[in-house]
Amino acid sequence: MKRVSRRAFIVSVAHCLPALALADGSSEFPVADEVIVEKGARKLHLLRNGQAFRTFDIALGIAPEGHKEYEGDAKTPEGRYLLDIRNPNSDFFLSMHISYPSPEDRARARQKGLDPGGQIMIHGQPNEPTYSAAYYRSSDWTNGCIAVSNSDMIDIWLMTPDGTPIEIRP
Numbered sequence: 001m002k003r004v005s006r007r008a009f010i011v012s013v014a015h016c017l018p019a020l021a022l023a024d025g026s027s028e029f030p031v032a033d034e035v036i037v038e039k040g041a042r043k044l045h046l047l048r049n050g051q052a053f054r055t056f057d058i059a060l061g062i063a064p065e066g067h068k069e070y071e072g073d074a075k076t077p078e079g080r081y082l083l084d085i086r087n088p089n090s091d092f093f094l095s096m097h098i099s100y101p102s103p104e105d106r107a108r109a110r111q112k113g114l115d116p117g118g119q120i121m122i123h124g125q126p127n128e129p130t131y132s133a134a135y136y137r138s139s140d141w142t143n144g145c146i147a148v149s150n151s152d153m154i155d156i157w158l159m160t161p162d163g164t165p166i167e168i169r170p
Contacts, residue, residue, distance in 0.1 A: 030054070032159050035083065035166040037146060039064055039076060044122070044146060046159055054159065056152045059136065061144035066170075068100065068144055070109055071117030076144050076168065077105065083122070083164045086157070093124030093150040094157050098166060121145045124153035 030053050032046035039060055045052040061074040068077035077100045085097035101109070101116035109116035123145055125136050135141065137149070146168075148156065 030159055031161060032164055035160060035164055037076075037166065037168040039078070039168065039170055044148065044156070046156070054155065056148050056156065059142060059147040060140045061142050062140050064140050068105070068117065068120070069112070070114035072143075073117075074143055076142070076146060077101075077120055078168050078170055079105075080165060080167050083160055083166055084162060086162065087121075090121070090123060091128070092121070092126055092147070094153045095121040095123035095145075096157065096160065097121055098146075098168075117144065122153070122156060123147055124150040 030046070030048060032048060032053075034047040034050075036045045036047060036052070037043070037058065038045070042058050042060070044056045044058045046054040046056075060076040061068075063074040064076055066075055067079070068075040077098070079100075079102065081099040081102065083096045084099045087095045087097070098120045100120040101118060105116045124147070125133075129136065131141070136147070141147065
């Protein structure tokens, strides 16, 4: 079977989306208007009108307890942000940037003389894994990002538009 690049796959899937629209302009394809992450439960929920319609298992930073304070602390931030940039060509299978750090995060880090860091994403598995698939499924392994399976990342990518609010809870 011929191997298809992830970019070609995403482009081909994106071209199929208009076929899902109904004649009356509505769509059967659910689109999230909010994302909620529960760090303690290791769950990411896509919500529409306040109701979760999809839930995904996640992995977090290797030091998941507490709010991210500085670059390199391996914590996943907590608070309200936006999903603001997509990267189909990242080192991981797709990635969506979370708008961390907020002005408050920057001020808190500056008071401590620290760099708050950045580049916090929702993403799939590494394109060049260094561990087994079982490790990525069962461990917190990121540097502060939120990781999901590649198939879940496709769903999140397609159901979450740019500018979607995300709340990351303890």
